[in-house]
Amino acid sequence: MWEDLVLRSIAKIDRNDFLRYFPLVCLPKVGPSEDPLAGLETFDGPGPWDRTLLEIEVENPMDLAAGRKKMLVFSGNDYLNLSSHPAVRQAAAKAALAYGMGPRASSLITGHTDYHRLLESNLAEMHKKEACIITPTGFAANTAFLSALGSIASLTSAGRRPAKHEKIAIFSDGLNHASIIDGLRMVDRHQEADVIVYRHNDMGHLDELLSNSPAERKLVQLRKKHGFLFVIDDAHTTLVCGKHGGGITEVYGIEDQIDICVGSLSKATGCMGGFIACSKNWKKLIQGKGRPYIFSTASPLPVVAGCCAAVMVAKKESWRREAVWRRVQEFSAMTGHQVSSPIISLVVGTEEAALRASKHMLDCGFHLTAIRPPAVAPDACRLRLTLTASHTTEDIRRLVAALSQCIHSFPVTTDHIAAGLQFPKL
Template identity: 55%
Template sequence: MPPSRSASTATPCTSGWPKIWLGDEAGGQEEQLDGNLILFSGNDYMGLSSHPAVREAAVKAAQDYGMGPRGSALICGYTTYHKLVEESLARLKKKEDCLLCPTGFSANMAAITALGSITSLLSPGRKPAEHERIAIFSDALNHASIIDGIRLLERQQEALVFVYKHCDMFHLDFLLSSCSLEKKVVVTDSLFSMDGDFAPFPELIKLRRKYGYLLVIDDAHGTLVCGENGGGAAELFECEKDIDIGVGTLSKAAGCQGGFITCSTQWKRLIQSRGRSFIFSTALPVPVVASVHAALYVSSKETWRRSVIWRHVQYFASLTKLEITSPIISIVVGSEAGALRASRYLLRSGFHVTPIRPPTVPPNSCRLRITLSASHSSDDIKRLVDALTPWLPVKYGNGSYATASKL
């Protein structure tokens, strides 16, 4: 059970941070808000970003070694701290090896572009024939870092890309059966950041066994949140051995900064030698990596934090009658103006909930994106739901939803 509230378990708020800048949404005006705001728009799921052990680890490393890493990982930026974190993440994800990257974005880019480079390696000195390329099958709602990596492969003519409808396994099956290329890769987010839904892992695994493709997942929002040990979505769905390459971030549930790739040592060596966003980026600073190491340790010991997150998910669902399956909750408002108006109302009610607008989501699907944290209390969630009432969809007896009238 969680301890009584302390500095490490207090409700996440904006106290101690610069004033909120509403930017263009407020016509270029800065809006002064009195008091603290309860943060429901961050990704600090486990509440580790302000944990004393995490902060102390960063401070001690900064005092002992300074801030800057002094170079890329392949030059002089790789330290014992980096090695320890890679080993910890490999164990957590039940993979042979791990590669730390500066960000989750660069990790996805490095993994995908390295896979595409196989085509060039097999056709040195010439343009690869179409049958020599790899085929990449990507979910329509994958993260921008996956999309950008795939676009780069297309420009370099290293891959043929097929985008399947969001979580539609019938469409994916059709595309796979229609593709004659031998080397196939399926890449998907594990937990989608805008809708809060999981990839259909059981069906993905069945198709993997049918077609023999390489399965790559971006577990940015699942790592430390899902599974008994925090191993992520693959642990939750009991399919860790079926994941060939897993990408993750350390800036969400770990409460720190950075990205990582877990895979076999063979895949790691390929990414180290061909993943340009890894090769040509400065390594993570030692204080950051030290804080990550502490966060992973705390996560393994304070397992109540994961339990609290999922209790909050159930509580939010019971209050709103929404069919939610994760700590990411989208309340679709529609227009940009409506989403901005809703966000401002929540700000004045004491809650920081950011409006999500194009290009992150399609036009007329603007939304309030809410994330639940172990640091929230049940009272925080109850008061948020009360403030959200004008925008919560109403469920009718036939199972359909309609949006309630807005302020």
């Protein structure tokens, strides 16, 4: 049903087959020594570059006279530490020297080069999809997809206002990311879809809402019983999970059950951008109606070359994924917290309590900031820490000891470390 709707929508916006003439910008050929992706070197284990951006210096804006203080970062999203990898540095630097920032325009004009196409091809293959479309940010990826999705009802209603049952019903988790929320607000404001929010991770509530929905076209983030379009935001598991870095869908072997996978290039990839892995028809619809994609300048060429290199390195250096999950298991063993992700939220309550805990961690030499409103509810402020491949067991021990001093309910049980740990299947 969905592919038919997309084809009908494309026919409305592309009567003259404009998308057939999507510009295939080809950059001047360079020699092997100048080629950004030639001779990328990978390694069997960590190098000194891996901790380059984990060990930083920070100034206290309230006490500049105190000077800079060394900090160990536990607050970034560079899970595989690829942002400082020699191959990523080399690719971005060579691209900048050979092409500058690349052709500067939107993707539909001249911004979409052969390097952009190579990155899209690699990401589509990784997620086992026909096609992929990259955006300047992960935020833009979600809003571009939702913008295109919302247009389907008006495009297929023969020039009249869509009837209630013709609108798309979008079911969204109550704690979805701001990029999804803003995209939903956009389609809701234009009366192109009905947005229904279900309680966080409450499948019973979702089932009830789905069963009572009169809409024929339903979009949600889970599907077994109802057979609707299945879209996931895979921002934090791309490259981190799965034998080949294909994310959470590879872990569970459900790539064929996911219609569209939205992800980020700003986290484990260590670069910047977003992507939408989908069918060829969905890609055409997003190119034709995804406003944040259409009206944004394409990502600069050095960034795209760096992304290409990072994806290639992550596939070969699988030990990085193993190291991340080893840190997760060590944290779990030391604290008794049964964490299952490199992202760990420690809810402390009020904003004041979170700021006090964050200050304590900064004083102890850990860059671990408080997460406060509007990101979270006023009574659910927290410390949000992230574990990376280049953190060590000793880093985790020191972190846990410091946390136990500022979070009184925080348990510490280090006995399990010596006994050896069983690590989860990637």
